[in-house]
Amino acid sequence: xxxxxxxxxxxxxxxxxxxTINCTYTATGYPSLFWYVQYPGEGLQLLLKATKAxxxxxxxxxxxxxxxETTSFHLEKGSVQVSDSAVYFCALSDRDGAxxxxxxxxxxxxxxx
Amino acid sequence: xxxxxxxxxxxxxxxxxDKSIKCEQNLGHDTMYWYKQDSKKFLKxxxxxxxxxxxxxxxxxxxxxxxxxxxxxxxxxxNSLELGDSAVYFCASSQGSGSGEYxxxxxxxxxxxxx
Numbered sequence: 001x002x003x004x005x006x007x008x009x010x011x012x013x014x015x016x017x018x019x020t021i022n023c024t025y026t027a028t029g030y031p032s033l034f035w036y037v038q039y040p041g042e043g044l045q046l047l048l049k050a051t052k053a054x055x056x057x058x059x060x061x062x063x064x065x066x067x068x069e070t071t072s073f074h075l076e077k078g079s080v081q082v083s084d085s086a087v088y089f090c091a092l093s094d095r096d097g098a099x100x101x102x103x104x105x106x107x108x109x110x111x112x113x
Numbered sequence: 114x115x116x117x118x119x120x121x122x123x124x125x126x127x128x129x130x131d132k133s134i135k136c137e138q139n140l141g142h143d144t145m146y147w148y149k150q151d152s153k154k155f156l157k158x159x160x161x162x163x164x165x166x167x168x169x170x171x172x173x174x175x176x177x178x179x180x181x182x183x184x185x186x187x188x189x190x191x192n193s194l195e196l197g198d199s200a201v202y203f204c205a206s207s208q209g210s211g212s213g214e215y216x217x218x219x220x221x222x223x224x225x226x227x228x
Binding site: 032034036038042043044045046049087089091093100101103105106108 | 117146153154155156158161168203205207216217218219220221222
């Protein structure tokens, strides 16, 4: 079956610290992988995506590389800001199946000044 | 120009009532979805629907029913509301018959509180 496992939060970092949020997946076939971000009181926004092995998705200073050999898609940012405080969701798309989006449990990030 | 809009944003109602949440997308997408987010932020898909097929998550009680008057709308009707239905409900849409390479576009959510 399809599933996504994210590191449990919450994660609290000081401004300008390095961020890593781990994500591993289990899938049949060759999924697309996504990171979504949910700011307080808002819906989910697509942050970045990768559609095949070794692709790197990037946006707003965040990066994640699709690693087929380790079935991982870890989210990284070199220097976080207070405005990055949000809940981050890793997700996969089962392209060979019903094309639904499967989400991880979310990781809450708080960045303090 | 909101891409996926949901109304209402907040809904407080008593147990046993019947309520609806509306969703509209102006992206020309073919497939729409409803997700439930619980208090721990866990997201669970409830329905996916395009003009050909309704796929229901088998764990969703039959008190919940999607209604699609046209391709741009997918409303969620809930009968006989229960306390456990309290959650944030998100509507989403995608191109084609699934998320493929593009992912979903989400609405801003409807916070339902059953008292």
